[in-house]
Amino acid sequence: MRDEKRRPLPAAKPLAAPERQAAFRVGISAESRAAAWLIARGFRILARRWKSPLGEIDIVAARRQLLIFVEVKARASLDEAAEAVTPRQKRRIAQAAELWLAANQQVSFRDIRFDAILVAPGRLPRHVAAAFEST
Numbered sequence: 001m002r003d004e005k006r007r008p009l010p011a012a013k014p015l016a017a018p019e020r021q022a023a024f025r026v027g028i029s030a031e032s033r034a035a036a037w038l039i040a041r042g043f044r045i046l047a048r049r050w051k052s053p054l055g056e057i058d059i060v061a062a063r064r065q066l067l068i069f070v071e072v073k074a075r076a077s078l079d080e081a082a083e084a085v086t087p088r089q090k091r092r093i094a095q096a097a098e099l100w101l102a103a104n105q106q107v108s109f110r111d112i113r114f115d116a117i118l119v120a121p122g123r124l125p126r127h128v129a130a131a132f133e134s135t
Contacts, residue, residue, distance in 0.1 A: 027072070027074060029074070030072050030073070030074035030119040031048060031049065031058055031059065031072045033119055033125055034058070034059060034070065034072045034117035034119060034125055035048060035059055035061075037117060037124075037125045037127065038059065038061050038070070038117075038127075041063075041127075042063050043061040043062065043063045043068070044061060044062050044063065045059060045060075045061050046060040046061060046062055046067075046104075046107070047059070047060040047100070048060075050096070050100055052095075052096045052099040052100070053099075054092060054095040054096050054099060055089075055092030055093055055095055055096035056092075056093075056096060057069050057070075057071075057093060057096050057097060057100060058070055058071055058072040059072065059117075060100060062107075062109065065109055065110035065111055066109060066110075066111045066112075066113065067107070067109035067111070067112045067113070068112075068113045068114070068115045069093060069096075069097045069100070069112075069113075069114050069115070070115045070116065070117055071085055071089065071090075071093055071114070071115070071116045071117075071131070072116070072117050072119065073085055073116060073117075073118050073119065074118075074119040074120070075118075075119075075120060076120060076121070077120050078118045078119075078120045078123055078126050080120075081118035081119060081120060081126075082116070082118055082126075082128070085116055085131065085132070090114070090132045093114065094114065094132075094134040097112075097114070097134065098134075112134075113129065113130050114130065114131060114132050114133065114134060115127060115128060115129050115130065115131050116128040116131035116132075
């Protein structure tokens with residue numbers, strides 16, 4: 001047997017706290033419910049969980065000449081979900097939307113809107129059209 005140098009194993013990423021893992025799973029489930037809600041209303045999903053250096057867009061969807069950037073919020077109640085969309089998040093979503101549009105110039109729409117879909121256990125999702133404006 002020849003003497004081989006052993007390479008150290010790459011360092012394992014630290015595991016996320018259980019609360020963070022649970023929150024991540026709830027968020028993914030809420031985004032799936034929101035996407036299904038939009039599809040049932042005739043929207044085509046163009047992107048999910050689209051990330052940019054400026055922020056993340058949960059869902060990008062289109063129907064006819066309308067393009068929507070959707071923020072999905074899941075909380076214990078729909079009112080709590082509505083309150084969870086902060087001004088800082090709105091700015092980051094709007095900035096990320098500009099990058100998405102620049103990266104997808106082949107996509108052409110007459111109307112662009114920023115919506116929110118609120119998700120709570122045991123309730124139908126609430127779609128808030130034009131939940132906020134781009135500034």
